[in-house]
Amino acid sequence: MFKILLLPFLIFELLVAEVSTEVFSKWNINYGDLLVDQGKYLEAVDAYDSAFEATSIDTLKIEAMIREANVFSLYLDEKKIALDIYKKIYYKFPKRKEAEFALYQAGMLAKEMKDKEAPKLFEEYMKKYKNGKFYFQVKFLNDKLSKQTTQEEYPVKPTSEEEIGKNFVNIRVALHKTINDITLSGNLIVNNKKFPKVHCLYKNNKIMFNNQLFDKLTINSNEFIYVDSKKHKYRGYIELMAKENGILVLNVVDIESYIHGVVTSESISSWHPEALKSQAIASRTYAYYQAMVRKDWDYDVLDNTGDQVYKGLDGSSKSGVEATNATRGTILTYQNKPILAQYTASSGWRSSSSEEIFNVEKPYLYGHQDTFSEKMPLGRWDTEMSISEIESGLNKKGIKIGKLFSIEPVVIGPSGRITKVKFVGSNGEKTLKTYSSLRRIVGLSDILTTIEKRGNVFFFKGGGFGHGVGYSQWGGQAMAKAGYKYNEILKFYYKDVVFQQLF
Template sequence: MKYFFILLLLSIHLLADIKTERFASFSLNNGDLQIENGHYLEAIDSFRSAYETSNSNEIKAKAILREANLFSLYLDDKFIAIDLYRKILKNYSNVSSMEYAIYSLGMLYKDIGKRKKAIATFERYNNYYKNGKFSNQIEFMLRRLLKTKILKPKKSPLVVTKSIKIPTVRVLLSNKKHFTLSSKSGIQLDNKIHKTIQVKYINGKISINNKRYFKLNLKSKAPIYVASKNKRYRGDMTITTYKNKLALINTIAMNDYLYGVVTSESFDKWDIEALKAQAIASRTYAYYQSKVRENWIYDIKDNTHDQVYNGINGETHKSIKAVDETLGQILLANDKITYSQYTASSGWYSASSKEIFDVNISYLRAHKDRFSKEMPNGKWKVKIPISDFEKRLNKMGFNFNGIYALEPIKIGESGRVLEINVKAQNGEKTLRTYSTVRRAAKLKDILFAVKRVGNSFVFNGGGFGHGVGYSQWGGQKMAKDGYKYDEILKFYYANAILKELW
């Protein structure tokens, strides 16, 4: 009997560990999805949740590696990325991620002009991995570095130094196995004009009328209608294969793209100054993504994962006016394109990127926001049965039994609950609020106070989204109060300046 209870306890602990690692793996995958959707700061939160939750060195190293890659590729902060890669080399030398970390570290040293450190890191790679995945690339790099005395730092893709022509943007409209396209003027394909084209994915290739293609670029004088979207689009269409499906990509001039975005992301009935602020935030966001995703098959998605684009169907007189009257204007900080985060509402206090995601971005600061407070989602109340809340957390991979209290233990400058202690009969655990409690309780934001009422938790909060950057409802209130679009943007993006690029 004694051994039975010992085995039972060991089994319970093993089950708890398995569930914990399941959540950590889920967080890693969720972080990857957030990157794909352009939510880089949210991805950092997911990777850090994985790191803090897991007991596995393999998963911890993967979490650090993915965060380092994110800073290097999408947030243009190579020095943070270097520190993270070095952390893997120092603390997790016996994991699979180390090979990629050494290679990436060497490449970053090369990019910032640190020749000697790049050579030393590549030689270290050769000592560890004589026939590694990157051996050929490193051999080539070493030959070049040993011949070159001085390295010029690689220029950031986000630095803007002069005016440019109106850019195009590649919008991913669909990722399915088949779709139908049509146009009143016809679509040009194989030197013929087709009123309707039915496209299918067959054996890894594009198929039209039993003819196979690897990639297609389609043009039409009139807008192209996409049946599955029930929408019409200006510009050209590219069809390629992506994730074992077809990718339909609309290549369109930035101005035409924004016509279909502004009153899809905001409301047409809103004041024109608020719509102008939205136009600039959306233009800056799309331009930023086009720079950091140059090696992707698309720049931006057409839905809420990036920003909503409804093609010609989303255009209104006011959206066109807002885009045309702010033509070519984007937000810059230190001569770089800003990552113009925006949120539906910041409640009564805008959050900083530092407090929510632990990433210090100078123009994303915390400050009081009386404008959002008075608008929809400025305040809200959510009541959830404790049993439902516990089930949702456990479905994520936790092992709570008999949750009875929630205790906020880390609160940011804006008042948002960053970490919360979940107390249960079988123990307690501190969780990142944004990636766990927010989802489990289906909260609009993490700006809240919580209390237990009977067998339920009651959250009294405000805001809708992450609370970082431009508040759309707050911007509308400012416009109604007589503020101009540049004043609205200055209120929400501290230290950022407007510059007309085209």
Template sequence: MVYLVFLWRSLTRAGGLSVLMTLLLSSAAWAIELRVAILEGVRQVTISSSTPAQLRDDAGRAIAVSPQQSVAAVFTGSSVQAAGIQGRQLLLEPRDTGLVRVGDRWYRGRLQILSTSRGLLVINLVDLEDYLPSVVGKEMYPSWPQEALKAQAVASRSFALFRCDRERRRPGTLYDVGATVTHQVYPGVSSETASTLAAVAATRHQVLTYGGQVIEAVFHAASGGHTEDSEYVWQKPVPYLRGTPDFDQVSPNFQWTVRLTAAQLRQRIPGIGTIVGFRPLQTSPQGRIISMQVVGTAGSRTISGNELRRALGLRSTLLTVAPEYGNVASQAGQSVPVAFTITGRGHGHGLGMSQWGAYGMALQGYTYDQILRHYYQGVTLSDISNAGR
């Protein structure tokens, strides 16, 4: 058996970080160590290991760490200090298949603690296949049909690999993905279940490709009936992110309503007085707000659909707004609503796979590859060893 080993060391200014990426390629093995940012900008963090471990600094000094021994890593302003050793970075390596702990959460793999200008950056160095069962268990309900979980496993693997490749081509990047909804939710082993482990194992090394390249397999909770073309969300066309009818009618957020009072709106969109109206300036073919003019008694403001969603805490930009007037006197001859009712559909940006749609398709008997090809147009389900990167 022939193994092709790629060794990539990338030195960065922040801590002189030495990143090692080893890709083992053969007919049977392909391993990728992912860099997942667990915490960023903290002053202190408690770490430990479930098995005997070593804590090393960047000068090669090492100390033994006993199982379950709590170690406080402290930011000193220019370095990280823990258990009598100090450096720009520390590495906690458990023996065998031991777990590592950050705060109250356990993770597979190793821990890297870096000193940066913002404080400590805690990175979990974990094999891609060991990372996925946790992600699948948090991004979907583990009780969902196995075909939906398998679709999520392939999408999450593809997304992580796409991010890994992109970030490592950029000088100075310290990690590949975060552990929150900004990328993929990753709480560690607590979200692993028998069903998510099975879904990852059943799709081992499978990724989605387009034109031979691994795709950015973004996903969202529910589209509200129809997913979106990428140019209406990202302002750029992506050939495999085309709008398609969704199967998400079972989603609790297929339709939703939010009522916000005039006082609440004035606080969330300040600087234009009491808000009297919302005027959509540009919408997508599916009705998502691209830009909105917000009109107030003291002026108006144009904001993007995403800005509107964040400011008002809405589930999506697929929405309409209706005023509620009540018995309130007008201001300067202008009738002022006492509240607005926002009626919307879906949850998330509307691109790529709808997770509730995948659930709905699985309930109807679709297989995971059929689900994936429905939401990502023109893609190929490939083995990771054959995917261009």
């Protein structure tokens, strides 16, 4: 009798566990999509990894893998990793409908990379999917490849120094992705006519202005443009685009004016000039990288912490402008390509490599001791949270482990950061990535921490603020005050980089 009653209970428990991990996995996939939109590609990879590891449902695993491959291919210049992910999907889930798409994508990436595996992948596709969606395209490309005798006939053209920065003058900053009502003020010019104020509405999937409907509208000014909804003034011009859910509002401005508005929005205006110069170069490099990988998007960067904080003219300061002008056109490159200039508020006492935190190797984003950040604000901290609060946070994320008994470090990286933790509770245990679970639930400033349970409270003793990868803003300030120049500061935080002029 006991066994008969126990069986339905166990089945119910298994179903509850599966549903909870499904919620957590879906949450991370959606969060990863948001991070891509914000330009946080390494963080997006981490979110997709978390989604993959948390679930046993094939559909969610494949969904996470496809999104991750897309990030590697389009935004991180890691096509080989993307190729391997697509091949893994095909071989691991051969009976799933997504296998066809994965094999096709693998072949296309191999062709793009001039990889000798491309014909083999195309032939595999034609053999297995004779009535496939991409059959004729694959056949055409495979026939074309078969006529090539050597790779040298189609060499990969490296990016030259002359090409870096070519035609890069303006940057497209998204002030609003969707808005239904926008008012602009100033000495404005629209369609060769002058207006002191421009008021536009979203109507019938169009932009309504002056009783006329437009798909796109450009507002110029000889001075500045005041955007009422932002309460800021902007140089350059404003471009309005009618999109599916509202009006996309862009400030199109030259890159140096953009950096004027970023430097002391991201750093403190009273900081040492060398620290502000470091910020200017890191921000300019970041913006240029995004402009390159988002050339097919409607915008290059967002105006908030999703990318970099930008407040137009109101975000400019004398010290920020001076730092920008002193480093005019300078970016950081690695192997003649702009770097993904990750930066963080503080590294704590040790920075991390991108591989340690995000499982993506970028040689210039390396881990090393950082005594400069340690001595500054955010260098070390303590926080605590009750067991019940953590249990509530776990439940909201779909992690149903019942009463929480312990949180145990599972993987500690070279920097000392806990990259994976195990939650042990009355309903079992769950091992998850710290960055996407514990850090968000507790609100930890960083995962460079220790974990201690005393009574009904967990205590965290750590350091740093952010992900700990790349340039440390507080560390840069400490180095500048100690007499280091901006080039020395940036070379301390980014390994083997080269300073290069865009113009």
